[in-house]
Amino acid sequence: MMSMSDVITNILVCGTGGQGVMTAAEILSQAAIAKGMDCKKSEVAGMAQRGGVVTSHVRFGKKVWSPVITPGTADILLAFEVAEGSRWADMLRPGGVAMVNTNRLVPPVVSAGLFKYPDDPVAQMRAAGVTVYDFDAGAIARELGDLRLINTVMLGAIADYLPFPASDLEEQIVGRFRERKPAMVEVNQKAFAAGRDAANGAKLAVSA
Amino acid sequence: MSAAVQAKPHSRLLLSGNDAIARGVWEAGAKVAAAYPGTPSTEILESVSLYPDLYAEWSVNEKVALEVAIGGSMSGARSFCAMKHVGLNVASDAFMTVTVAGVVGGLVIAVADDVGMSSSQNEQDSRFWGRFAHVPVLEPADSQEAYEMAKYAFELSEAYNTPVILRLTTRVCHVKAVVQVGERNPHDITGFKSDARRWVMTPANAKGRLPEQIAREGKLQALAEASPLNFIDQGTDKRIGFVTSGPAFMHVRESFPDAPVLKLGFTYPVPVALVEKLAAEVEHLVIVEETEPLMEQELKAAGLYKIHGKDLLPRLGELTPNILIPAIKTFLGEPVPPPTTYPKFDPFPRPPTMCAACPHMGVYYSLARMRKKVQISGDIGCYTLGAGHPWNALDTTISMGASMGIALGMDKARSEETKDKSVVAVIGDSTFLHMGMQGMLDIVYNRGNVTTLILDNRTTGMTGGQNHAGTGKGLKGDDAPRVDFVKLVEALGVPPERIKKIDPYQLPVVFKTISQEIAIPGPSVIITDRPCVLSEFYTKIKPYRVIDEDCTGCGNCINVGCPAITVKRAESKVRPDGKVNELKFTTIDTAMCTGCHMCVESCGPKAIVLAQPVAVAE
Numbered sequence: 114m115m116s117m118s119d120v121i122t123n124i125l126v127c128g129t130g131g132q133g134v135m136t137a138a139e140i141l142s143q144a145a146i147a148k149g150m151d152c153k154k155s156e157v158a159g160m161a162q163r164g165g166v167v168t169s170h171v172r173f174g175k176k177v178w179s180p181v182i183t184p185g186t187a188d189i190l191l192a193f194e195v196a197e198g199s200r201w202a203d204m205l206r207p208g209g210v211a212m213v214n215t216n217r218l219v220p221p222v223v224s225a226g227l228f229k230y231p232d233d234p235v236a237q238m239r240a241a242g243v244t245v246y247d248f249d250a251g252a253i254a255r256e257l258g259d260l261r262l263i264n265t266v267m268l269g270a271i272a273d274y275l276p277f278p279a280s281d282l283e284e285q286i287v288g289r290f291r292e293r294k295p296a297m298v299e300v301n302q303k304a305f306a307a308g309r310d311a312a313n314g315a316k317l318a319v320s321a
Numbered sequence: 322m323s324a325a326v327q328a329k330p331h332s333r334l335l336l337s338g339n340d341a342i343a344r345g346v347w348e349a350g351a352k353v354a355a356a357y358p359g360t361p362s363t364e365i366l367e368s369v370s371l372y373p374d375l376y377a378e379w380s381v382n383e384k385v386a387l388e389v390a391i392g393g394s395m396s397g398a399r400s401f402c403a404m405k406h407v408g409l410n411v412a413s414d415a416f417m418t419v420t421v422a423g424v425v426g427g428l429v430i431a432v433a434d435d436v437g438m439s440s441s442q443n444e445q446d447s448r449f450w451g452r453f454a455h456v457p458v459l460e461p462a463d464s465q466e467a468y469e470m471a472k473y474a475f476e477l478s479e480a481y482n483t484p485v486i487l488r489l490t491t492r493v494c495h496v497k498a499v500v501q502v503g504e505r506n507p508h509d510i511t512g513f514k515s516d517a518r519r520w521v522m523t524p525a526n527a528k529g530r531l532p533e534q535i536a537r538e539g540k541l542q543a544l545a546e547a548s549p550l551n552f553i554d555q556g557t558d559k560r561i562g563f564v565t566s567g568p569a570f571m572h573v574r575e576s577f578p579d580a581p582v583l584k585l586g587f588t589y590p591v592p593v594a595l596v597e598k599l600a601a602e603v604e605h606l607v608i609v610e611e612t613e614p615l616m617e618q619e620l621k622a623a624g625l626y627k628i629h630g631k632d633l634l635p636r637l638g639e640l641t642p643n644i645l646i647p648a649i650k651t652f653l654g655e656p657v658p659p660p661t662t663y664p665k666f667d668p669f670p671r672p673p674t675m676c677a678a679c680p681h682m683g684v685y686y687s688l689a690r691m692r693k694k695v696q697i698s699g700d701i702g703c704y705t706l707g708a709g710h711p712w713n714a715l716d717t718t719i720s721m722g723a724s725m726g727i728a729l730g731m732d733k734a735r736s737e738e739t740k741d742k743s744v745v746a747v748i749g750d751s752t753f754l755h756m757g758m759q760g761m762l763d764i765v766y767n768r769g770n771v772t773t774l775i776l777d778n779r780t781t782g783m784t785g786g787q788n789h790a791g792t793g794k795g796l797k798g799d800d801a802p803r804v805d806f807v808k809l810v811e812a813l814g815v816p817p818e819r820i821k822k823i824d825p826y827q828l829p830v831v832f833k834t835i836s837q838e839i840a841i842p843g844p845s846v847i848i849t850d851r852p853c854v855l856s857e858f859y860t861k862i863k864p865y866r867v868i869d870e871d872c873t874g875c876g877n878c879i880n881v882g883c884p885a886i887t888v889k890r891a892e893s894k895v896r897p898d899g900k901v902n903e904l905k906f907t908t909i910d911t912a913m914c915t916g917c918h919m920c921v922e923s924c925g926p927k928a929i930v931l932a933q934p935v936a937v938a939e
Contacts, residue, residue, distance in 0.1 A: 129671060139335075139497075146335055146499060153463070154335070154497040157439065164884050165673035179575035180463070180496040180568070183643035185661035196668040203665035220671045222710055224887035225879055226905070228669035243663050 121174035122276055123182045127201045128193030129218055130163045133264040137191065138169035140268060141275075144285040145173035148277050153180040164220065168201065191271055193263070194218050195247070199234040202243050211243055212270050212312055214250040214263065246270070246319065248311035254304065262304040269308020279309060326371045330504035338493035341464040341500050342403075342431055343368030345471025349427070350508025351375055351401045353393030355386035357755060358784035359405030360440040361494035362433035366403055367787070370796045374505075379788055379796045382721070382755040383408035387415045387430065394428040394484075395520060397511030399475050403431040406447050407720065411756065413450075416484070418522050420454040421530050423482040425511065427475030433489040436611045437639045440783070442701065442718065444637065446613040447488050451589030455538045458486045458589035459550065460567040464498040466586060470550070475508075481537055481544075488588075490611065492568040492639060542590040550586030553599055560653060562603030564596055564616065564628075569609045569640045576642040577649065591619045596628075605629060607649070611640050675706055677885040677910075678859075678917035680851035681776055683825035685712035686881050686923070687832040688745070695743045695839065698728035700757070702749035703782040703853075711882050715747065724748045725760025729769040743839035746773040751781040751789045754804065758813065764844045765814035772838045772845045776825070777806055778853040786855050810846045819845035826851060828922035854915060862916030864932045866909050871928035874904030878920040878929065885913035886920055 124141060128134040135156060142154040152173040170182040184203050190211040192198030198213040205211060213235060223230045231237060235247045248270065254262040265286055272279035283305050290297040325340050336344070342365050346354060354377040356366035370377040376393075380386035383404040393400030404412060409432045419428070432450070435441035451458035459474055461467040467489065474485040518526050545551060556562075558579040565573045566585040573582055583599045585592070600606045608617040608630035617630035633648050634640060647657045675682055685707040688697060692714060699705055699715040700723060708715035717727055728746035735742075748757050753775050764771050781787040788794040793803035811817055819841070821834050831849075838845040852858035867878075874894075878886050889908040893901050909920070911932040921929045 130673065142335055142497060146333070151499060152335065152497075155492065156495045156497075163674065163676050164671070166671045177498075179571045179642055180492060180498070181572070181639070181641045183641055184665070185643075185663075197671075199666035199668055201665075202663045203661045205661075205663055207662040219887055220669065221674055221879075221882065221884055221887070222672065223669050225711060226888065226891055226903070227710065231666070231668050234666070234668065237666060238663075241664050 119175050120276075121172055121177060123187045123206075124171040124189045124191060124271070125168060125182050125187040125201060125204050126171065126191045126193070127166075127168045127197045129197060130165045130167050132167070132193045133261075134167045134169055134193055137193075137264050137268055138171050140285050140289075141171050141271075141282070142173065144275075144277065144282045145171075147285065148281065150174055151177045153177045155180040166197065166200070189271060189274055191267060193250075193267060195234045196231060198245075199231065199238055202238050202241065205243060208244070210274065211238060211245045212267070212274075213245055213247045214267060215247050216249065216251040216263075244319065246312045246315035248315050250308065250311070253307045253311060257300055257304055257307070259300065262300065265301045265304035266308035266311070269305035270312035272305070272309055273313060325368065325502070328502050331501060333499055333501050335497050336464050336468070336500040337364065337495060337497045338461065338464050338467040338489060339364035339495070340368045341468035342471045342487070342489075343372070344500070344502050345468040346401045346429070347372040347375065348503055348505050349472045349475040350399050350506050351475065352398035352426070352508070352510055353390060353400040354378075354402065355380045355389040356403040357381070357383045357386055357408060358781050358787040359383075359408050359433075360784055361435060361491040362403045362405045362408075362431065362489070363784045363787065364494070365431060366796065369401070377796055381790055383412040384415055387412040387419075390428060390430070391415060391419050394424045394426045396426070396513040398426040399508050400426055401429050401431070404433070405441065406432060406434045406445050407441065407443065408432070409447055409450060411721065416450070417454055418527070419484055420456050421527050421534055422520060422522055423530070424478055424484060426508070427478035428484040429471065429474040429478060429487055430484055431471070431487040431489060433491070433494050434612075436490040436492065439491055442720065444612055446615060447486065448589060448615050449613070451486055452615075455534050456483050456486055456589075457481070457541050457545070457587065458488050460488045460586055460588050461493055462567055462570045462584070462586070463493065463496065464500045467493055468500050468502065470586060473550075481541060483537055483541075488567070490567055496568075538590060542592075545587045545590050545592040546594050548587040548592070551592050551595055552584055553595070554582045554584055556581040559603045561605045561607055561649065562599045563607050563609050564599065565609040566616070567611060569611050572639075572641050572645055573609050576645045585616075588616065591616050591623075593620060593623045593625075596620055596625065600625060600628070605652075607633060609634065609640055609645065612637060672709055673706065674884045675703065675882060676854045677883050677913045678854045678915040678919075679703070680778055680825040680849060680853070680917075681707065682882045683828055683831050683919050684747070684774060684776060684849060685714045686828060686919070687835055688712065688714040688747075689880065690832060691836065691839075695745050696731055696739065698724045698731060698744065698746045700724035700746075700748040700752050701783075702752050704747055704749055704776050705783075707747065711880050721752055722748070722756030722760055725757060725764055725771065725773055728771040728773070729760070729764050729767065732769050732771055744771050745835070745839065746771055748773065748775055749782065750775060750777040750779065750791045750806070751787075753806075754790050758809070761810060761815070761846075762813045769844055770842050772835065772847065774835070775806055775810075775846060775848045777848055777850050778856070779858050780853045780856040782853050782855070786853065806848050810848075815844050815846050819843065820848070821846070822848045822850055824851060825849035826917050826919055828919055862918070864909070864911040864914035864916050865918065865921060865929050866911055866932040867907055868928045868930060869906070871926050872906050873926050873928070874906045875925060876903075876905040876907075877923040877925065878907055879905055881919050881923055883920060885910045
């Protein structure tokens with residue numbers, strides 16, 4: 114576990130409009146602030162429309178200047194969609210990790226035959242030397258009975274790779290539900306744990 | 322958003338620049354606030370409206386918003402308006418004269434430039450308005466500064482009897498950062514006092530005020546030199562000193578932690594003496610400004626010939642560390658850091674799409690079917706997406722409300738080749754009320770042959786669904802008078818028999834109505850009346866599915882453009898005459914489908930049916 118040094122943590126969250134990218138980035142930021150860190154969160158969404166490419170840059174540490182993560186400097190790429198993960202692979206620093214939901218969202222330009230969806234974006238990334246921890250967050254969420262849990266699964270996945278304990282991030286998520294929808298607390302705890310297991314399982318598979 | 326409203330004084334919050342400004346406006350004691358939505362400024366007024374004890378409105382356009390704020394200021398209320406960069410073009414007529422008249426209550430205009438162009442038609446630099454209108458410009462670099470400068474701007478405005486521009490960029494508006502907030506300082510309204518020489522800007526009166534305006538600029542120059550918003554952040558590496566403002570400061574500090582930096586928050590008038598002070602301490606001086614070389618030119622004009630700026634740095638887009646570092650290192654003759662370790666895969670484009678069941682799709686599906694016969698003049702809103710796949714049914718987009726004027730110009734400028742084409746204008750409800758009515762009137766008055774499609778989806782869609790004079794709701798969601806589009810265009814002079822109100826989900830009706838109207842010479846208007854699927858007025862119907870065995874792969878439903886319909890299987894089929902048919906067998910994502918049934922109307926073999934399991938004997 115890192116102490117609060119001058120090191121800045123850079124997390125690039127990516128996906129498509131409507132997937133919950135902004136919410137995940139917000140929760141990560143709130144967790145960092147609760148630890149007394151400085152934090153900046155930048156949102157990039159082309160036009161206020163659904164279905165387009167969405168990224169959010171989250172930077173936290175002792176003092177954050179630029180709100181932007183530049184190519185080659187992200188510690189973690191948290192990808193809500195697999196081809197979007199490959200789109201932003203160049204943002205990772207050497208040795209950075211891509212946490213990828215293997216879910217495929219096919220846009221209309223692809224289904225109409227104008228473009229091709231890559232056969233295996235994870236394999237492409239690995240062939241280029243990227244460390245990828247991949248898992249099907251959609252399947253995990255579905256098994257727990259609610260597709261909206263993908264967000265919590267993704268945050269669980271990243272939880273063991275942050276400069277603060279996983280329980281701090283979990284509290285940010287659970288705290289939100291405790292006030293508004295207490296019935297959702299337990300299932301979110303399960304989703305968070307399942308996300309942690311999924312990422313750590315994927316890590317083991319990669320190192321094996 | 323509500324977190325900031327409820328925040329106790331001195332608490333520490335994660336706020337976007339827009340939310341931070343709203344808090345600053347409220348704490349400053351503002352009593353009147355107005356805006357028209359526009360990315361990236363929209364959330365400022367949404368956020369302002371949540372605070373108690375001030376009046377806030379969505380105005381019909383930015384000019385009216387500014388005029389409302391001017392009226393508030395004249396009456397002694399601290400007044401505020403917000404807009405995106407192109408909004409100030411619309412408001413500029415009022416702006417260029419209120420700067421002569423001055424203020425009573427502090428008057429602050431927040432204008433947000435879309436540097437990097439995430440959702441705009443140009444990348445203009447609003448700092449020019451400072452010089453043009455002789456008013457001070459404040460440029461925050463992050464949320465904390467946005468909050469503080471919003472408060473200070475009201476004091477500055479009153480102390481120097483001038484409107485103040487708070488210049489923002491997307492990277493301030495849409496970045497969340499830590500802000501420590503304060504408390505509200507009540508500021509009583511003094512009430513309007515007649516003073517014709519002050520407020521009636523006839524030539525004689527305005528002429529009398531001009532010397533005051535020039536004198537004010539001189540005083541502001543002195544103030545900028547001494548302002549705590551402008552300071553030198555010392556550094557040990559004296560090879561290069563930087564002069565910078567706004568978010569570019571953050572990028573400079575990130576990139577060159579040891580360099581001396583003159584950080585400017587009060588950027589017009591440019592504090593030349595401060596720049597000269599830094600110039601004397603360093604070997605080279607580089608001006609880092611997004612986007613135009615405004616300060617650079619002012620400084621060169623003031624005699625600082627040796628400074629650098631746009632000779633080293635790009636004139637377009639953001640000046641992020643990955644742009645700054647290679648440019649400066651190259652200038653210093655240092656090795657440039659290697660490019661990134663991993664490649665950037667570019668799997669396929671993922672352009673924004675219209676939503677499932679978006680009522681605009683029915684109109685564009687029909688326009689695409691008659692594409693060769695029509696020239697389509699478009700406007701600004703979600704329906705600009707009609708220019709994209711699969712419709713490709715939009716020919717122009719220039720500015721808010723431009724569709725009708727441009728259509729009329731096209732109508733009056735026909736070549737041998739285009740003389741038989743019909744001219745169609747497409748505009749949304751909010752845009753029509755913003756700046757479209759005048760174009761409509763011009764078509765009528767000048768006997769244009771244009772069919773105008775008003776796509777009334779009962780919201781300002783592209784900016785996220787704000788109310789306007791045609792929704793029947795106010796900024797806070799309260800009931801408000803609702804404009805009647807049919808009566809409105811009739812009053813503008815469109816013959817009643819040439820005004821058609823239709824349901825855009827009824828594809829055959831849409832196609833037939835447009836076909837009929839474009840065939841008759843003269844102005845006509847077709848109004849569609851289905852609400853935006855993201856608005857409170859929309860109700861879901863039952864979802865549909867495709868019966869696989871009945872789908873012939875014709876692909877007609879794909880041409881509707883609904884994101885819930887995807888190709889499941891593609892097949893090439895050779896016809897008896899040797900031609901190849903590309904067949905596309907489709908499927909509908911029933912979780913996304915809301916049952917608009919436009920695809921059902923497009924399906925010849927009737928392969929699309931309600932998804933609801935119907936009890937059928939096996």
